Amino acid sequence: MADDDSSAGLKAEEIAEVVREIRERVRARYPTGWAGSVALPDLLPVLRARDAAEAKVASIGTVNPRAPGVLNALIQASKKTAARLLGWHVREQVEFNRSMVNAIEAVLEALNENNRALSRLAAIGKAAAESDERLRAEFSERLAATERLLGNAREEARELKDIRSHWAEWRQEWEKKLSTNEVQFLRSIADLQAGFTHRATLMETNFRDLTKSQHKDFTLTLEQSALDLQKRLWADLEKVRLEFDRLIHAELRLVRQRAAVSPPEPAQAASAPAAGPAFDFMWFAERFRGSREYVRDKQKFYVPFFKECGLVADLGCGRGEFLELMKEAGVEASGVDLSDECVALCRSEGLPVEKADLFAYLDALADSALDGIFLAQVVEHLPPERIPELIRLAAAKLAKGGLLAVETPNPECLAVFATHFLLDPSHTRPIPAGLLNFYMEEAGFGKIEIHRLSPAVESMPALASLPDDFREAFFGGLDYAILGRRL
Secondary structure, eight states: OHHHHHHHHHHHHHHHHHHHHHHHHHHHSOOSSSSTTEEOOOHHHHHHHHHHHHHHHHTTOOOOOOOOOOHHHHHHHHHHHHHHHHEEEEEEEEHHHHHHHHHHHHHHHHHHHHHHHHHHHHHTTOHOOOHHHHHHHHHHHHHHHHHHHHHHHHHHHHHHHHHHHHHHHHHHHHHHHHHHHHHHHHHHHHHHHHHHHHHHHHHHHHHHHHHHHHHHHHHHHHHHHHHHHHHHHHHHHHHHHHHHHHHHHHHHHHHHHHHHHOOOOOOOOOOOOOOOOOSSSHHHIIIOOHHHHHHHHHHHHHHHHHOOOOOEEEEEEETTHHHHHHTTTEEEEEEESSOOHHHOOOOHHTTOOEEEEEHHHHHSSTOOOOOEEEEEEGGGHHHOOHHHHHHHHHHHHEEEEEEEEEEEEOTHHHHHHHTTTTGOOOOOOOHHHHHHHHHHHTEEEEEEEEEEEEEEHHOOOOGGGGOOOHHHHHHOOEEEEEEEEEE
């Protein structure tokens, strides 16, 4: 505790010593009191006046503080803006004020120097009277100069007072303008708010109108869609009705044809193929081979090959689809079939068809009498040993360059045995394309072409899941057509 007191006493003594040194320096720089018999002027009031003037100069352009708030922020910002805007007007005055402060400071310095000189002279004055008089005269002159400077300072003070009075007027005018601007600003805000409300109302009205229009369009579209669906429904029903009418008409026509068919002719030569089991062949063909329109579409493939032929024979013509295509293409063609129903049906359509065994029919023709021979789904009904004989006989009856076209199930397609071939009990055995090609080459045919027809994937969509190369190799076309020209 004693140590703390001693250290505090030492610090106080040090501070007192420092203060004493500062006072001595200040007295040496700003001497006061008496210099001998001469009283030195007290310059502290002038020093304070200089400090006050410097403070006023420094405060020019500043803004008086106010209570915080939005209004205060707007007012302070406006004042700062006004101060910046008026800077050009008061700049010269500020410079002048600063010059006056500098002048006063110079006078103060001169007076300090005078006091210091008087102090020095007081120490020496007693030694030289002339010097004292001269110094007094010089002092008087300097005093007069100082008075003149003080007079100028008073004049400048009066001017500063005038500026201050004008500044008060300017401030009142500025506050008035600020109030006017605030009113105008509030009015602008009110106008903007009214415009925004009006625009929001217009947007809401437009949105309602647009929604109403969209609802109306949706209702019209819905009604139109309902009408379109109704029209399509009636169209589909009309198609179904027409299809039923067509089927009924076809069945009635078959009944009439069967009633009009004459008793079967005596059996032909023993070499002809068997007539097959006793069943309704027309219904069998319709169900398992397809309708006449379906078969016609399939057999359009052959029309370009026979289009330039003169006389064509359709052996095993069936319902006459190929003969109709030849008639439409302007090619003379006739058909042969052992079925009484097929012959009667073709003749009722105006097609030249006769009932005969195809071997007997060809044998009765003159050599080179035909330009084309067509056999569709026939050779698989013949005994295998008679197929080469049929090919040789066809080659003999065709003219040079004549076309032979044979269509038969494709045994390379495994789907044939699962769906088509075994459905017909009159089928004997399938004929591979390579074997039929060999028979045709042996009989003198050239330019032989083989075309795979009726892809199995069309009737059995499940095959689409198999790899492409595997499907093409084992489940390609259900039928194939082989075409060759007589050399």
